[in-house]
Amino acid sequence: MESDRTFAEAQLLSAQLLYGRITRRAFLRRASAIGISASTVAVILDACGGGAAAPTATSSAPQPTATVVPTARPVNAGQPTAAGASSVAAATSPGAAASSVTGAAPTAAASAATAPAAGTPVVGGKLVIGDAAEPTGLDPGGLSGVDAYTLEMHMFDQLLAMDTSFKIYPWLATSWKLADDQKSYLFTLRKDVKFHDGTPFNAAAVKFSFDRIKDPAIKSSSAIAILGSQYDGTDVVDDYTVMVKFKQPFAPFIGGVTTAFMGIVSPTAVKKYGADFQLNPVGTGPFMFKEWVQKQQCTMVRNPDYKWVPEIFKNKGPAYLEQITWRFVPESGPRQALLDTGEAQIITAVPTQNVAKVKSNPAQQMLIAPRTGGPKWIDFNTAKPPFDQLEVRQALSYGFNRTELVKTLFQDVFPPASAPLSPPTFGYDKTVEGQYPYDAAKAAQLLDTAGWKIGSGGVREKGGQQFKLACLIGTSEEDNAIAQFLQAQWKPLGVVVDISVIAGPALKAAELQGQHNIDFKIAVYQDPDILGIYLHSRSIGGFNFTFYKDPEFDSLLDQGTTTLDPEKRKQIYAKAQHFIMDKALVLPIYYLNNVWAASAKLQGHFSDTAGYYWLYDAYLKS
């Protein structure tokens, strides 16, 4: 068995080969130089032949509604391998070696991510962001979703980092490997990291951060889904080494651990603030929390001690920007005005009807980043009529013209979607698209067959019940528009859509009770496990608002996470996607783009695979 050091180098080499950073010839040269056996080399070469890292799904939280979704990063690409290189060669089959190497990287997302602009960064400057949605709390492991992600990603660091092509890099962890049993990951940590409150970052902090996610008291919404149900605790091996354990092999983990929801929190601060930690976040990130005036703004300032920078960034020290202020402006009109008057340099959630105007303004730029994960979709509540019937769900799927919706309401800024995963996501299966082309006649026919006949007032009836759908939405303008569109589109079919606007967490509460027939969801995650997070029956009471229960489907989704071989995973998820669309569990609408606008002075920003913009490398041109 080769020594640990050799082993680590072998890992590094494999990774470099995997991500195409060295040629095969270079790999061979160096591998033999360190003394890796030929058979090992052969296996590795074989496994790495396919190419880049597997993209991982990032969970997304539905936007304005409070449902949070974990955001995961791409699954590890070849970093952790079984202990002992020879056992890599011997014991591990191509499948296992491949477990360290996950499938092909989608390059679409990579190209979509805007590269940092050229030019010398200007140090200093205070950035103001007009943010559409104020988070409920800033505890990454707690009640956090999409709204909180953009803030948390700048105040908390993770063990690993992922770049725009799904490659994994060390960050707070210098290296990691998958244990023999395929169920645990060993991380070696950096020794020079400090939290914003001065306390040192160490293995105990990692254990604390991960273990607390399972504690019901902190009400974790996203992190808990990233960790998954098989998380079995984290062990402190020594001050700077941890072992993260799972009861079953868990493929999404390495990608998941790069999401901001898995950010490392300061145990001292958590103990100090208790339940109020979400209002006083303390991490190790390039920006430190300064203050949060509820419903007004949240400010974070540059961390002067920051130097543990992962390779994905150009900057290697403290951030360029002196401070970032997030001003919470839920209405789009005033938010746009902030940008127009220069009071803010970035605004989020730009309504699509303003995009043309921003593009034609030389002082402004659009920031549009595609998101991995699921499309924006409509949940069908299968637990009660009328959507307990497959024909009805299929009928309304046929009766939905998404192309028209996207054109009318969103000026084609979002691509229409008819699959449950978005194209950049790992495991996306193209053949799923187009299963229910728009056909109003067919929709009507299916409804008739299902027993829903046109009754009085043009509304369909069955057994004395009218075809009336309860559509629950939040206060988002987009959801309101989509709901009204559905109303008008399905009215000729004899379907009545009744819209109820519920603000805040009350919406999720109502959905959890199944008060809706339809509601809207978004999911941002790089790993196809997002399908499991949203549609597994164990997620009923969590993220599953279709209330669909099928043990076979469940076990299919479970296989997707316990299978480490990327190719096999792809096949499993292809099956899952077809199943979802065959059973019309959800109705996809459009693929998500994160639509921001900024002053033309903003430089150095770029988006991650989930469409969130990094501002650590950003600066304001003078």
Place this chain on the structure above:
Amino acid sequence: MSATEMPITTEATTILTSRVRASSLWRDAVRRLVRNRGALGGLAILAILALMAIAAPLIAPYDPNAIAPVSNLKGPSAAHLFGTDQFGRDILSRIIFGARLSFEVGFIAVGLAMVCGIVLGLVAGYFGHTVDAVITIVIDIMLAFPGILLALAIIAILGPSLYNLMIAVGISGIPAYTRLVRGTTLAAKQQAYVEAARVSGARDAAIMFRHILPNVLSPVIVLATLGIGSAILVGASLSFLGLGAKPPTPEWGAMLSAGRNYLSIAWWITLFPGLAIMVTVLSINMVGDGLRDALDPRLKR
């Protein structure tokens, strides 16, 4: 029936007297009203609006809820006199149908407030003492809620919908009528005909409703007329805040709320519904002012 066959009771006399008194008042009022040009103008506009509301399905050029994605966000044109909204719906048609809703809100809310207010005011003014004190305190409590906060609280309990909005606005209007009727009842109580009726053994309820009420009615009518305008404004405000009509209802306030997001791109979505509200309330106010001047010339300037 000859006078000799039917015994003329004192009660009948008093009723006749009070009725005659009332009817002559009305005749004078109408005469004065007709001479008020502002009021006539307002009445004319209201008549047109009412006609519009009633005949909505016949005169609206389009289905108010029909989405026409191709022609969305188009400005005023020959095809769409008031332009289209973000869904391509014709704004003129929506305004025409919205008139129905506005009048509904106005009449139901005011009706509710008026009926409850009259009853409470009569009872408080007539019986006095404890009953009066209790009712007055309750009214004071209701009046302690500033502006639309009482209506807001009621909607919080009942849930947002157009009908709950009518109830909420109605309930918030009760104190005004109660106070008015109570005040005039207190004054009317001293009058001779009331004393006479009581002496002749008439029941309290009869006295209140048949004698006193007709005489306190005129200021109530003025208040009610102006109140309809006020109810329409409050209703529109609550709908604007999202606490009233649900989409796609073409309620004027709700239309303004949607227009907010398209302010710089499509000003017509904001201009026309607001104009409709203003014209409606304006004409109601002109009629109401005219009525007030007509019914109580002492107040006239």
Place this chain on the structure above:
Amino acid sequence: MGTYLRGRLLRAIPVVLGVSTLVFFMIHLLPGDPAEEIASRSPGMTQETVQKIRVQLGLDKPLSTQYLQFLSRELHGNLGRSIFTNQPVTKMIRDQVGSTLQLTFAGIFIAILIGVTLGIVAAVRHNTWLDTASMSVALLGVSMPSFWLGLLLILLFAVKLHWVPVIGGEGIRGLILPAFTLGFGASAIIARLVRSSMLDVLRQEYIMSAKAKGLATSTVILRHGLKNALIPVVTIIGLQFGTLLGGAVVIETVFARQGIGRMAIDAVLAKDFPVIQGTVLFAALVYVTVNLAVDLLYSVLDPRIRYN
């Protein structure tokens, strides 16, 4: 004066009590079991959560105990906690109220400024075009929805002319449009009232006699007419404070301003009852206080009014 004050205070106390009672009963007016209703608004409802909320809100105790607890907490300034953010309602109000009060007072200031000026002008130039014009503007003012006016002003001054920032804006610049929008309706009412009461006063004999004595018209107006004419206006301002406070709710939404109005609306849509209760209670208390102050001012201005 002392008797009057005492009398008014005495009358205010049962009103405050009544308001508190009404607000207290709000959650009990909900259809169904209040604890379940409220628990159902927060995620992860189980029977445990329902029970926890029941205990937390004291709903397991008899109604009378609950009521007394509610009152005693209220006296100590404890208005409960938001169901969702778990923040104390008092703190939430404290954070937001400054902005609302700023807006309300600015609105009143503008209402008085415009209303009194318009009213005086109309009265003094009675039956001229100025009179008709002023009164027409006033009529428009009471007929116009405030939020529409606000939107049109934003369209004109912020979007097209860029004279003021749409939101934010320190001090005057950020306050002027919302304050004007808020105050305009009230100014119309004040204008009409000032005009009519001034006309009343101007007609009275003692004014005529002062004029006969040869005093300049302007002195006559200012010294004698105005003071008496303004007395009913003072009461109206007190009442308008309530309307303006309520109107601030709408204006805050239009101009995306912070304030307890926005807070209340969000709470209604989210069915966050402690926040709704707390806000409504607070607003009512402020209103009662203001009216008390106005009554006091009224009695100072008009010695004829005394509580007997």
